[in-house]
Amino acid sequence: MNAPAQLETFRAVIQETLGLALATEQDDRLARALTVRAARTSCKPAAYIARIHRGWPEEIGSLAAEITVGETFFLRGLDQLEALTTVIVPACAQRGDRRLRILSAGCATGEEPYSIAIQLREHVPDLASWDVSIRAIDASATALESAKRATYRPWALRETPDRLRARWFARQSERVWTLHPDIRSMVQFEQRNLAAADPFLFQRQAFDVVLCRNVLMYFAPAVAASILDRIADSLAPGGVLFVGHAENLRGLCDRFEVRTFGSAFGYVAAGSAPRVTERATEAAPASPTSGTNDAWIHNIARSTDRISELAMRAVTAPNAPRATAASDAVRPQRPEQLDDNERSAREHHAAALERADAGDLESAAELERSAVWLVPDFAIAHLHLGRLLRRLDRTDEARAELDRARALLAHEDPARVALFGGGFTRGGLGAICRAELAACGDDS
Numbered sequence: 008m009n010a011p012a013q014l015e016t017f018r019a020v021i022q023e024t025l026g027l028a029l030a031t032e033q034d035d036r037l038a039r040a041l042t043v044r045a046a047r048t049s050c051k052p053a054a055y056i057a058r059i060h061r062g063w064p065e066e067i068g069s070l071a072a073e074i075t076v077g078e079t080f081f082l083r084g085l086d087q088l089e090a091l092t093t094v095i096v097p098a099c100a101q102r103g104d105r106r107l108r109i110l111s112a113g114c115a116t117g118e119e120p121y122s123i124a125i126q127l128r129e130h131v132p133d134l135a136s137w138d139v140s141i142r143a144i145d146a147s148a149t150a151l152e153s154a155k156r157a158t159y160r161p162w163a164l165r166e167t168p169d170r171l172r173a174r175w176f177a178r179q180s181e182r183v184w185t186l187h188p189d190i191r192s193m194v195q196f197e198q199r200n201l202a203a204a205d206p207f208l209f210q211r212q213a214f215d216v217v218l219c220r221n222v223l224m225y226f227a228p229a230v231a232a233s234i235l236d237r238i239a240d241s242l243a244p245g246g247v248l249f250v251g252h253a254e255n256l257r258g259l260c261d262r263f264e265v266r267t268f269g270s271a272f273g274y275v276a277a278g279s280a281p282r283v284t285e286r287a288t289e290a291a292p293a294s295p296t297s298g299t300n301d302a303w304i305h306n307i308a309r310s311t312d313r314i315s316e317l318a319m320r321a322v323t324a325p326n327a328p329r330a331t332a333a334s335d336a337v338r339p340q341r342p343e344q345l346d347d348n349e350r351s352a353r354e355h356h357a358a359a360l361e362r363a364d365a366g367d368l369e370s371a372a373e374l375e376r377s378a379v380w381l382v383p384d385f386a387i388a389h390l391h392l393g394r395l396l397r398r399l400d401r402t403d404e405a406r407a408e409l410d411r412a413r414a415l416l417a418h419e420d421p422a423r424v425a426l427f428g429g430g431f432t433r434g435g436l437g438a439i440c441r442a443e444l445a446a447c448g449d450d451s
């Protein structure tokens with residue numbers, strides 16, 4: 008089999024086994040993973056692919072570690088963690104039900120489930136009288152080993168206030184913090200593959216709260232849909248699913264409806280009675296449209312609409328702005344004509360622009376990282392990410408992104424230039440890129 012055909016087979020096998028949709032732009036990552044894992048397991052690449060396809064449970068975790076994105080940090084999505092203790096726990100207590108079964112699905116290196124444990128320890132004074140279980144699963148063996156070690160770099164604690172650092176972490180050295188054993192003991196880690204039917208994990212009504220944040224976006228839509236189906240089956244009546252701030256279930260699963268929980272939004276089974284009592288909801292807006300707390304709920308929807316609107320404007324305007332050179336003649340596709348990764352990357356990029364506008368550079372950079380993961384040749388997203396990282400004083404990372412943008416800009420999709428180029432031509436964007444690189448101390 009020639010190399011491109013082999014890569015195609017590998018891509019299909021990864022989608023079948025791990026559910027991950029890797030676009031052709033991610034061929035470098037795919038090829039590297041194949042080379043590394045085949046060498047480590049002393050297989051020829053073709054034999055490696057065949058063994059994975061047949062089912063190779065001991066290896067799948069290492070392969071996942073090679074190809075998945077594990078970006079995470081403590082107290083990420085704090086509004087959702089707060090919702091747990093300000094809305095969901097009081098509602099359970101009011102019903103006389105002091106049991107809380109939580110699943111962190113796609114827990115990466117443990118920051119998410121440990122943050123849940125910290126949040127509960129901090130804000131539920133009578134936690135000792137509760138029956139709490141926090142299960143945390145991930146496909147990546149390396150991530151799980153790291154989670155169990157529970158030692159973290161300052162970067163993982165970038166959103167953790169000093170007070171919580173001092174209370175729940177011991178500083179081992181300048182750059183290493185170890186998590187308190189009381190928090191570690193609250194979480195059980197398991198290596199599990201979300202893409203596989205897993206009746207032992209997803210038992211009926213097994214969980215009160217499921218966090219599946221910043222995970223679904225990496226899956227092929229059909230796989231994400233079946234994972235959501237399993238989650239829906241496993242939620243207890245009134246149970247809540249939280250997804251990442253940049254994610255939503257539109258077009259994936261109609262078994263959920265969105266509700267507000269304090270200032271966060273989450274999903275409950277469609278048509279289910281509200282678990283949260285009148286009293287508990289008093290603190291929260293009564294409906295997703297009442298008040299400012301719903302900002303996130305419609306954020307992505309708005310982004311999508313904005314993209315549609317811009318695309319339609321570019322198609323229909325008689326005097327569409329001559330932002331691009333004549334050689335860049337633009338025929339933007341309608342959103343429904345875009346492939347899933349491209350559409351999702353554009354949504355992430357649009358959401359990143361909104362977050363940056365609002366001054367939230369960290370979230371903007373995270374969203375932009377997802378955009379370039381989904382579509383690695385998205386030059387404008389690399390450029391924006393580079394600019395954000397420079398503003399965040401992460402100069403080395405900024406330089407790498409800007410270098411990538413500079414290399415990719417010459418071939419940037421004209422539709423993306425028209426939609427996201429801020430009125431600049433490719434040449435203008437190139438000049439911005441060079442100026443940003445110069446500001447990073449790069450004179451070339």
Ligand SMILES: C[S@@+](CC[C@H](N)C(=O)[O-])C[C@H]1O[C@@H](n2cnc3c(N)ncnc32)[C@H](O)[C@@H]1O
Nearest residue numbers: 075078079113115145146147200201202220221
């Ligand atoms: C970006 S991290 C999200 C971490 C955390 N949930 C958060 O929001 O900060 C995505 C995680 O999903 C995991 N993952 C990807 N495919 C998976 C699969 N098929 N089964 C289980 N976990 C998977 C990756 O290994 C990675 O750790």
